[in-house]
Amino acid sequence: MNLFRKIVKGPVESFGSKVLGSIFWPPVSVAVLAESDHDDFLVLDADSHYELPGGIVKRGEDLRDAAQREFREETGFEVDLGELLEIKTSKTGIHFFFKGRVLEGEKNGSWEGRPEFVKREDMRDKAWRIEHSHVHQYLFPD
Known part of the structure; x- marks a missing residue:
């Protein structure tokens, strides 16, 4: 199933949503910067970059x-x-970007990426999807 997601489903859905969305209407999306009880954050590892969990409303x-x-x-x-x-x-x-607290669950990725807990101090060095590149201002305000 992961291979199918990477090869077929992911690229087709991603391309389709970008093309149709930009032609007919600007979509409204949400993303969550969610911290766990261990001072780490649950983000998506999309191989070439990281992104916050979220999507189209x-x-x-x-x-x-x-x-x-x-x-x-x-996630x-x-x-x-x-x-x-x-x-x-x-x-x-x-x-729309929300703050959140991770509750119960079990890691379950999607075609968008693999869920990964990342320590606050390691977040600074990650490459981020451009729409989420402002995440540092909330993690490192000084």
Whole structure:
């Protein structure tokens, strides 16, 4: 199944959502910067870069519900959402970034990447997806 995801499903869904989304409407997306009880963060390892768990908000879906759903789908863990950290706009859409706390679950990746717990001090050196490159300002405010 992982091979199928990497070769077929992932690229097809990724390409389709980018092309159709940019043509017809700017999508609304959510992402979660979620910390565990061990001063580490649950992020997605997408091989060439890291990204925050999250994704597209479904029509009529509440932003917080979407953030929890996407987090669960991409990591296998539940999340207790905290404050809204930021709203960003770009040519690819409107992006809502939430703070969160990792709850119970079991690692279960998706075509977006493999869930990985990363210590705060190691987050600085990671290459990030451009939409998530501002994550450092919340982790290292000084």
